[in-house]
Amino acid sequence: MGSAFNALHKFVFQAKNGAYSVITSKDEAKKGQITLTGYETKLVEDYFGKEKIHKGSAKSDPAKSTKAFFIYNKKSEGQLKLTYPKPNKEELRLYMNAHQGFRPEAGDIWFVYKPEDQHKPLVVGSMKPGEWESLGSKDEGDEEYQGIINSPPAAAPPKTKTTTGYERKREIALGKMKQASYRCQADDTHITFISPVTGNNFVEPHHLIPMKAQSDFTNSLDVKENIVVLCPNCHRKIHLAGHSEKEEMLNYFYQDLSAGLQKQGLEITFDGLKTYYNLLKT
Ligand SMILES: [Zn+2]
Numbered sequence: 001m002g003s004a005f006n007a008l009h010k011f012v013f014q015a016k017n018g019a020y021s022v023i024t025s026k027d028e029a030k031k032g033q034i035t036l037t038g039y040e041t042k043l044v045e046d047y048f049g050k051e052k053i054h055k056g057s058a059k060s061d062p063a064k065s066t067k068a069f070f071i072y073n074k075k076s077e078g079q080l081k082l083t084y085p086k087p088n089k090e091e092l093r094l095y096m097n098a099h100q101g102f103r104p105e106a107g108d109i110w111f112v113y114k115p116e117d118q119h120k121p122l123v124v125g126s127m128k129p130g131e132w133e134s135l136g137s138k139d140e141g142d143e144e145y146q147g148i149i150n151s152p153p154a155a156a157p158p159k160t161k162t163t164t165g166y167e168r169k170r171e172i173a174l175g176k177m178k179q180a181s182y183r184c185q186a187d188d189t190h191i192t193f194i195s196p197v198t199g200n201n202f203v204e205p206h207h208l209i210p211m212k213a214q215s216d217f218t219n220s221l222d223v224k225e226n227i228v229v230l231c232p233n234c235h236r237k238i239h240l241a242g243h244s245e246k247e248e249m250l251n252y253f254y255q256d257l258s259a260g261l262q263k264q265g266l267e268i269t270f271d272g273l274k275t276y277y278n279l280l281k282t
């Protein structure tokens with residue numbers, strides 16, 4: 001059954017709305033066709049218009065049956081067949097096409113979404129289940145951010161527009177690290193090594209509400225109230241741990257930080273936070 005995109009999917013794909021489901025082995029993978037269900041149907045019908053979708057076999061009207069999509073896997077436009085194959089039934093079917101770059105296998109996740117950008121066409125694509133599960137577990141740019149904060153200021157890249165942003169961030173993050181006495185806030189007995197930059201126990205800043213969620217908020221997410229100071233091990237854990245360990249850690253920091261977040265005008269529920277860590281299944 002097709003499920004609607006949650007907040008995480010929406011911002012990972014920069015989608016206005018979308019839907020996804022698992023490719024079944026029997027009909028879908030073997031016959032190379034997908035029968036749209038639930039929200040998938042609504043999304044596709046709203047985009048193309050019900051009357052503009054051919055009723056009958058694709059062969060009986062190849063032109064009307066062929067629709068242009070943006071194919072996620074090949075990163076370009078492609079033509080796929082889309083019809084109501086049985087004239088008397090409202091069953092909407094999308095045909096896979098390897099040449100057009102869309103041929104998911106059984107067990108893969110296939111998805112369809114409308115990009116936030118009004119001018120972009122409907123996107124169709126697929127992913128391996130593992131890839132789908134790990135969507136959003138990495139904060140884009142985090143690696144670079146950690147490098148800049150934990151390098152001497154002189155080693156920071158020359159002043160550019162991006163660097164200005166990072167410089168501001170650096171100050172905020174360093175301030176928060178100092179405030180936490182350079183101790184891991186998950187467990188202050190976690191001793192690492194002496195950072196040559198701060199002369200103190202090496203720790204890393206982590207944004208509890210990820211920076212990639214910035215477009216969902218009016219106020220800046222780059223404030224010390226949203227930063228958690230972690231040892232490298234705990235920092236990996238909050239990004240990469242399994243469901244229950246990650247949730248436990250998030251809950252701990254949510255309780256700790258939510259009053260401060262609210263003061264900064266960053267309103268978020270625990271469920272809302274969980275979607276950014278891919279912990280809420282729709
Ligand atoms: Zn992080």
Ligand SMILES: [Zn+2]
Pocket residue numbers: 184185186187190230231232233234235
């Ligand atoms: Zn730690």
